[in-house]
Amino acid sequence: MERRTYEEYWGTPSTDDAGAHPSGAAGPSEPVRFVAVGPARRAACFFGWIAACLGVIAAYLAASVAGALLLDPLAVRIAELVAGGASSAVFAAEYDNWYSIAVQVSAIALFAPWWRYLAPRSCASLGRAPRDAAPLALARRCGGIVLLGLSLQIVISVALTLASPLLPDLMGEYDEMMDSSGTSLLSVSALLVLCVGAPVLEELMCRGVMFEFALRAVCPEWRARWQSGGALFAATADLPAIPTARFWLANAIQALAFGALHVNPVQVAYASALGMVFGYVYRRGGLRCSMLLHAVVNAASFLVEPLWDLLAPLGTTGTIVVPVAVAIAGMRLFLAGTTHAEAPHAEAPHGRDGVC
Secondary structure (H helix, E strand, O other): OOOOOHHHHHOOOOOOOOOOOOOOOOEOOEOOOOOOOOHHHHHHHHHHHHHHHHHHHHHHHHHHHHHHHHHHHHHHHHHHHHHOOOOHHHHHHHHHHHHHHHHHHHHHHHHHHHHHHHHHHOOOOOOOOOOOOOHHHHHHHHHHHHHHHHHHHHHHHHHHHHHOOOOHHHHHHHHHHHHHOHHHOOOHHHHHHHHHHHHHHHHHHHHHHHHHHHHHHHOHHHHHHHHHOOHHHOOOOOOOEOOHHHHHHHHHHHHHHHHHOOOOHHHHHHHHHHHHHHHHHHHHHOHHHHHHHHHHHHHHHHHHHHHHHHHHHHHHHHHHHHHHHHHHHHHHHHHHOOOOOOOOEOOOOOOOOOOO
């Protein structure tokens, strides 16, 4: 693929037209023109889109509260039917799960159309080649995701085990919270919460909407992309990808926000780390791949004990090394199932700022 400079893609920033672009289709042959702005304006752009990320969290909380208020009676009724004459603990677990499902459904109803609107304008899709639809490529992607998800869950379990004697109070609160959760018991409702509702909602919200806003915060030069809805680039195959450093900065922003949504300090730590992996998988394979990985990681929480039994004969070192090795192998297999050749990274011109 021919690599082009920033100027060849976008033209030299201009101050004579308030950032307007020529009429008609824009691209390498008809460059988009940008206004050169100072550091203060760039900072304002950054914090403006970071505020939009916080607005995403506020919207999620509002949708969750609305869903809880409207659907709580239905959650109680379903829990009663499912639990039947079982113990109060079973009823409590079922109610907790169906309450969570009600919240997830209401939030998905908000974020699904929101992401549908943003997807054509997505900066993350720049430079992403179409996925190979061949059965072998699909098998590699799915197989890699399964290996990666299972191994990540074991790595988290090992890390929590090692942290227990170092942080007894925090780990005690975490264990108590997890034990009291309805998803601690394997059931249909728990699987719906962990393997369907959470992956769909959290990937739409964090890797979809919030990640997009984070990319806009760190890449103001790409403004024409989200303003046009992709129309400016319809006839252009070799679009400039988000620069690597900026991608990882935006990825860290959404991952930290994803972690913060889990509130408990222990969950915040490992959810933030997982968010970085989910963000990278999303960048390479799209939202469906990150949803699948999220679902596998959550489902693997029910398999920790049998997987631990398999690793136990390997000793402490083997229990650490093997899951990490499998995670690396899974990521490599996943990447082998994509056709994402590295796209040209169009860096902003030295000494110039972009636009907001």
